[in-house]
Structures are given as C-alpha cells and as structure tokens.
Amino acid sequence: MGGIEPFVEGERVLLRRREGDSFLLTLAPGPHPVEGKGVVDLTSVIGRPPGVVVPWAGSEYRVLRPSLSDLLGHLRRKAQIVTPKDAAQLVGMAGIAPGDRVAEAGAGSGALTVVLAYSVGPTGQVWSYDRRAEFLDVARRNVELTGLASRVRFEERDVGLNGFSRSDLDAILLDVPEPWTVVDHAMAALRPGGYLATYTPTYNQLERTVRALRTARFEEIRSVEILERALHVGEGGTRPEFDMLGHTAFLTGARRVG
Amino acid sequence: MGGIEPFVEGERVLLRRREGDSFLLTLAPGPHPVEGKGVVDLTSVIGRPPGVVVPWAGSEYRVLRPSLSDLLGHLRRKAQIVTPKDAAQLVGMAGIAPGDRVAEAGAGSGALTVVLAYSVGPTGQVWSYDRRAEFLDVARRNVELTGLASRVRFEERDVGLNGFSRSDLDAILLDVPEPWTVVDHAMAALRPGGYLATYTPTYNQLERTVRALRTARFEEIRSVEILERALHVGEGGTRPEFDMLGHTAFLTGARRVG
Amino acid sequence: MGGIEPFVEGERVLLRRREGDSFLLTLAPGPHPVEGKGVVDLTSVIGRPPGVVVPWAGSEYRVLRPSLSDLLGHLRRKAQIVTPKDAAQLVGMAGIAPGDRVAEAGAGSGALTVVLAYSVGPTGQVWSYDRRAEFLDVARRNVELTGLASRVRFEERDVGLNGFSRSDLDAILLDVPEPWTVVDHAMAALRPGGYLATYTPTYNQLERTVRALRTARFEEIRSVEILERALHVGEGGTRPEFDMLGHTAFLTGARRVG
Amino acid sequence: MGGIEPFVEGERVLLRRREGDSFLLTLAPGPHPVEGKGVVDLTSVIGRPPGVVVPWAGSEYRVLRPSLSDLLGHLRRKAQIVTPKDAAQLVGMAGIAPGDRVAEAGAGSGALTVVLAYSVGPTGQVWSYDRRAEFLDVARRNVELTGLASRVRFEERDVGLNGFSRSDLDAILLDVPEPWTVVDHAMAALRPGGYLATYTPTYNQLERTVRALRTARFEEIRSVEILERALHVGEGGTRPEFDMLGHTAFLTGARRVG
Secondary structure: OOOOOOOOOOOEEEEEOOOOOEEEEEOOOOEEEEOOOEEEEOHHHOOOOOOOEEEEOOEEEEEEOOOHHHHHHOOOOOOOOOOHHHHHHHHHHOOOOOOOEEEEEOOOOOHHHHHHHHHHOOOOEEEEEEOOHHHHHHHHHHHHHHOOHHHEEEEEOOHHHHOOOOOOEEEEEEOOOOHHHOHHHHHHHEEEEEEEEEEEOOHHHHHHHHHHHHHOOOEEEEEEEEEEEEEEEEOOEEEEOOEEEOOOOEEEEEEOOO | OOOOOOOOOOOEEEEEOOOOOEEEEEOOOOEEEEOOOEEEEOHHHOOOOOOOEEEEOOEEEEEEOOOHHHHHHOOOOOOOOOOHHHHHHHHHHOOOOOOOEEEEEOOOOOHHHHHHHHHHOOOOEEEEEEOOHHHHHHHHHHHHHHOOHHHEEEEEOOHHHHOOOOOOEEEEEEOOOOHHHOHHHHHHHEEEEEEEEEEEOOHHHHHHHHHHHHHOOOEEEEEEEEEEEEEEEEOOEEEEOOEEEOOOOEEEEEEOOO | OOOOOOOOOOOEEEEEOOOOOEEEEEOOOOEEEEOOOEEEEOHHHOOOOOOOEEEEOOEEEEEEOOOHHHHHHOOOOOOOOOOHHHHHHHHHHOOOOOOOEEEEEOOOOOHHHHHHHHHHOOOOEEEEEEOOHHHHHHHHHHHHHHOOHHHEEEEEOOHHHHOOOOOOEEEEEEOOOOHHHOHHHHHHHEEEEEEEEEEEOOHHHHHHHHHHHHHOOOEEEEEEEEEEEEEEEEOOEEEEOOEEEOOOOEEEEEEOOO | OOOOOOOOOOOEEEEEOOOOOEEEEEOOOOEEEEOOOEEEEOHHHOOOOOOOEEEEOOEEEEEEOOOHHHHHHOOOOOOOOOOHHHHHHHHHHOOOOOOOEEEEEOOOOOHHHHHHHHHHOOOOEEEEEEOOHHHHHHHHHHHHHHOOHHHEEEEEOOHHHHOOOOOOEEEEEEOOOOHHHOHHHHHHHEEEEEEEEEEEOOHHHHHHHHHHHHHOOOEEEEEEEEEEEEEEEEOOEEEEOOEEEOOOOEEEEEEOOO
C-alpha cells in the first residue's frame, strides 16, 4: 500500500490535516462531494507523489497513501471490532503471508477482514463467511470503503453447519460465539501445515474450543491473551497511561499438520 | 509461503515429527546430511503436495511448507531476539504491507529481519543495517537458513552517523540502544506517510526517543508495551499460566506526514 | 472494628440499604439530621447487636459496624486517593502491625491516613504531615468522619526541610512529589528494622527515589507496581472485566537496618 | 511487633547479616545451638534496644524485632504458599482489623495463618481449620517458629462437611479446592457485616464460588486478580523486571449483611 510512485486515477487516498480531521477518498478528476465538508477537487493530485498538499476548506491537507491504521480508522462501526493489538497477534499466530488464501467467520463489521485483505496483499485472497446477512452487508460496505474489495469474497453461510467448501486454505480465523462447532470443518478446509486462530471473550468458550481442537487432533495449540498498556511521556515525567482496556478476548492458535 | 501446490526442487521445507523434533531443509534430489541425524533422502517429496509423510530414522516425518513460526524456531540465536508478540505488533504499528520497502537497524540476530522479509513478501525488499560486522554475519546466516535471503540486503553501516541513503522507505524499525540519534535520518529516509517503529527496553530510552520524535516533527506518536499471558487449559480447569515474561521492551510508532 | 457486642452510644455505625445508599453516623439517642435524607432516629439501636434493621424513609436499613471499605467509601474526596490495592500493598510492604507508630507525608485527602489508623488499631499511633494547611484540613475532616481521629495527629510541616522530629517510628509512608528529599530524614526517624514505603506515579520519581535510598544505605529496597484486574462472572460466562485502571503508581519499600 | 523498647527474655528476635543470612531465634541467656552454624550467645542482647550488633561466626549480626516479611521468610515450606501480594490483598478485602476474630480453611503451610495472626494483633484470635492432620502439623510448627502461636487455634475439621461451630467471626478466608461447599457454613459463622474471602486458582473454581455466594445471598461480591510486576532500577536505566509470576489465584471478597 506504500511507495512513492505518483498517484493514479482510481486510487484510494487519504486527505489528512495536521492535528485534525482526515478523509478516505477515491482519486478522480473533477469536484467530489464529501459528507459534511462540501466539495473537494483532487484533479491536481493525479500524477503527483504522496505528501502533496491540497488547500481545502481554509486548511491545508496532505494527500497520502492510506496505511492499515488509516483504513481501520475510517470504518463505519456497527459491531464490537477486533482491536489492532489482537488483529496483529492473530495474523502472527495464523502465520499469514502475502499471497495466502485465508477464510474468516464471522464477518463482524469487517475490521478483521480489512486486516486480512491488507496482509495477504494483491496476490492473496480472503473469504469472509457470516450466517447473518446484515453483518455481511456492513462488512462488505466497510471493505469497499478501503479499496480492498477485490481481495475479498463475502458469502452468507453458517460454517458451523455447512463448513467451508474448500480444502486448500492457508489460514482460518474464527470470531464466532461457538468456535467448537467449526473445528472439524476447519480441519477439512485447511491445507496441511495451515493454521486456525480463534477469538473467544470468555474462559468458558476458550476451554471448550481448546478441548475440541485436541479432539480434532489439531497440533501446536496455544492460547494467550494480549494486554496492551500505553505509555505517557509528559513534561513532568514518563509513566504508563491510566486508561487501559482490561480485556478483549483469549486468542488460540492451532495447526493442522497431518 | 503457503499453498497446496506440489513441492519443487530448491524449495525450503520443514520435516516435522509429531510431538518431536523438526528440521528446515532445502529440497534436492539425492541423500542430504542432517547434523546429528545422519542422512535423509527427500527425492520422493519433489512433486508431492504438503503433508506428505517421509519415513526417516525409525519415525515418520511430515513435510510441510515452513510457517513464520517454523522459520523463527530454527534460527541460531546469538543475541536476545525480539519476541513474536512484539514482532507482530511492530509490523502492525509500522503498517507493513506486501510489496513494502522496509529498513531495520540493527540487524540483531536476524529474527526481526526474517519477520520483515516474510511480511513484505516476494515483491518487497528489506534493508538491514548494523555497524557491527559480527552481528550482520549472524543475521545473514539466519536469513539464509530461512530461504528468504533474496528479499534482504545487509549493509555494515552506522545509521546514527551516516543515515539510510534512501528516501523512499515505507517503514523503518529501530532496535538500537540510542534510537534518538537515528530519528532525523529516519525522517529523511521515509516516504511521506511512512512509519518509524522503535524497540526500547528502558523507560529512559523510551522517554528520550519520544522527545526526539516530537522535535523532529514526527506525528501519530504512540508508545505501548505488549504483555502476553498464556492460558493453561487442563483437566482440572483453566487458568493463566504461572510462567510469564514480565517485560521485553516499550514499542513506539511514529509517522512521517509532511 | 468488628465483633458482635451490642452497639454503644457514641459509636460510629453504618446504615445500609440493600443495593442502595448507605450512611456513616454516630450513634446517639434522639432524632439526627442526615444531609439530603431528613431525620433518622437510632435510639432503638443502642444496646442491640450488629445487623439490626431500622425502618427509615420508606426502606429498611441494616445497622453495621463499618469496615475499612465502608470508611473509605464515605470520605469526601478532594484529591486523587491511593487505591485500596495500593494501600493494602503499602501496609504489607511497610510491615505495619497493630500497636505500631507510623508516620505519613503528605496527608493527601486522608484516605491512606484512614487505612493506617485502621491497621495500627487502638494501641497504635499515626502522625500525618503536610506542608499545605488546606490538605491537612481535608484529611482531618475525613479522619473525623471515620471515628478514628484519636489515633491520628496532624501536623503542618515540610518533612523534606524539617524532618520528622522522632526517632522511634515503626514505619513511614511517603506520597509526596519529591520523596528523595525526605529519605535522609526518614532514616533518622525510623527505628532500626523499621520500613519506609514510597508511592511515585512516574518512573523518573521512582528512579531518583531508589538511588537516594541506596545512597542513604537503606536495605531490602524493592520496587513494584500492582495491577488489579477485576473478573466478571456472568450468565454467559466468565472473563476479565473490560474496564481496568492501567496505572496508579510505583511502590517502593526499603528498610533501615543499622 | 515493632517499637524501640529493650529486648526482653523470651522474645523472638531476628539476627541478620548485611547482604547475608538471617536467623529467627528466641532470646534466652546462655549459648544457643543454631542449625548448621554452631552456637550463638545472645545473653548480652537482653535489655538492649533493636539494632544492637552481635559478633558471631566471624561476622557482625544486627538484632532486630522481626517484621512480617522476616517471619514469612523463615517458614519451612511444604506446600505452595499464598504470596505476600495476595495475602495483603486478602487482608484488605476481608477488612481485617486489630482485635478481630478470624477463621481460615485450609491451613496450608501456615503462611496465611501467620499473616492473619500478625494482622489481628495480640488482642485478636485466629482459628485455622484443615481436614488433613499433616498440613495442620506443618502449619502449627510454622506458626510456632514465628512466636505467634498464642493467637492461633488449630483444629482438624472438614468445614465443608461440619462448618465452623461459631457465629461471631469477623472474617473467614478460604484456600480450599471447593470453596462452594463452605459458603453456607461461612454465612452462618460470620457476624452481620463480616467478610468472606476466597482464593481460587482456576476460572472454573472462581465461577462456581461466585455463583454459590450469590445463591447464599452474600453481598458486595467482588473478584479480582492481583498482578505484581517488579521494577529494576539499574545504572543503565529503569525498566520492569523480566521475571514475573504470571498467575497465582483469583481472589473473591463477599459480605454477610443480613
């Protein structure tokens, strides 16, 4: 998503004001309406490199290629989203690499979908399953916002009942209330050496999931929780921040070997 | 690094025994000496898919495409290495995507180098700088072990003194004792929108680094520490593990905008 | 503060409504005005045991001997207070026992003063120093609210400048911005074997304090932070709470030996 | 346990060498054998104040009144013991005050018993129950080592089956595998306003205990875990320690009100 190549028409760009608001837009010639901000004309940006400044609405905006953090920051949230710390850890636990074929269930609000689409790159592919059409719609719209829609296929499907209908997946990520119902289907859908990673808020879900993974003969089963504590570097001194999120979920990684 | 395509000659593969030892080898016809284990012949594996079983030394070994975790698990350690939890978080904080151009200093033992090479994929590029030739040698050998050497260029260079000699980097990761000496050079080497991420074990280093980042007009400066706590799912019940690593380092992310 | 002996006149009691409000009052015959609640008559409670029920304002209130938690819950807060987790740890680190002579500086809002007065019991004694008269006033009023005022002597005094004017203290607790200015005075004021405990929010204060303690030849120097994470036991399962206080202060204990 | 009054015969004292070993002994005239160290004569210490120096075995030893930490450091451990951080928190959660009547089950190795005996002071009383005679023996011997035996009564009794046979207890602490079997007995044994505190290593035990407390109509039910993280203040900088205990137990406090 990076590089210093000049901007091209049709590319998703970030307009960003110092210490201020920011917008995720598609680069196109001519004036473009922006919700609540009037109209912006980015014609002059086409062919210019990242970092170019555009005057708009009395301020100066930098135009950048959006980072993953920019993309996630502009999603429309309708559901609890997986935090960046957990998303980074899940991608690591699942060993996701550029070019990978990855499935997730459920789609949630599409935040994890975006992380996966970003991580597999243009040569990879993401399948996002949910049995609830309304969540798929939210996720699909969010992924479209980010410009990564070509990497993702959404499917309305209950993977606990019907499985994944593939057997070559490099990784599967589960953020569903009953991951243990999906474990056998995941084993069938992963290639040998592929990883399953699950996200379970309660210890009860964790325990039942891990036991199902053992029964299904998954290997390299490992469960962790990731605590993120921010640091405050102030004039008067440095200390951990007072605010902290005490819990999100327990993360479990497991591998299909045989 | 995944897929179910048949194995090809020259590919790096993992031989793995259930609940046992594992080996990272290059696939080639004919017998191959393995340190401390005699000789293995993987000729029959060429053209077969991942998951194939090879009898060896009285046991059965599965042949898999190695995951990032497999690669990291087979490094020869000569220095304190960045843990997977921190590596995953640094990759996330630095917004690293497939195809990215990324620099790191220092090279350490090459563990973070491997994570970066894995994350940028075959279309990306990693520059690894260290002023100490002996660390570069360790890192280079470790990266060669993983089969990712074509993605990495090692350079003996003191980036605190001499900078990065590029100005199009998508991300820079610093694991050096005095990151504040590198901050201005990093600003010059990053593309607009690119990220710097630093790894500092002490509060003193963190504080001095963040202050240098502010002076250099980096934006989106954010410091965190990541605590990983493992969970034990046993017959008698589920609880956090007693063993825990209490500290590794403070991680700081910052962005060049203008 | 416990026991099942009948209530006596002049005793501080807690009126407590199930899942509702509670009041800390002094037991006396006749009607008693309660701010914002009208008048209560506790005459009938005198001579009855803890747990007796009093009808009041359309509800039933239990009358109990107040616990430390009740006392702290009824303080009038004017300053950041030391949390119960830290107070418990400080009392433990300072080895405070019934009958002890303990000093604190500063007085803060009197919350730690109350914990100390509670912990040393009726045969102990607490000295509370502050150089700011307005804090001493708040602390004194809060301690009076709890009924423990006879155990505490408040003194307007800058212990960094003027020291403690005693040399037989069992323990000293410091919650001041510059504890390192008090370290030598604390050494002179403690009995051999007595403990100093400090409460410092930033790592900079912690570092400077520990170095001063070493210079002053304190022994058994130990610094910790205490993280409290609450657990949620719900119908749908059990998990850590989402809300968590990420930081309060670093606690250091040290002992005068020689 | 403090004060600067001169040492008296029969008192328990600590002999302590700077950066070296230490011994808990009973003060008596004449030579006294010390396991593995030969013989010490403390006759001259009687009538002298704390801090006096005794030459012994080629070194100088200070004689001090032992602190709680000294007492706990000299126990003979036969079982996993409750850590000081948890003991301090349990004493706080249970609102234990000087003079209190407190019960515990089981006796464990007597470490928590010593903390309780120390905290209730000479006017308080501790009952320690265990159904296993061998644990009671260990705990009794450990309490005798500390000189606090007069404050503790040990009883071989299964409180899950037979209850506490009292109804005036200020606090009850449970460190047993199945606290839920004791909850109704605890309700009957506590005075109105008294607290129960439990120590449970697993989530499963925590969940079942809290549900039993709700059924038994305990109030102010609150569960936490306490994480202690040590700080390292070194020449090169300050940071959290690498070593950390990841888990001990979940602590639950609850109150009998009616």
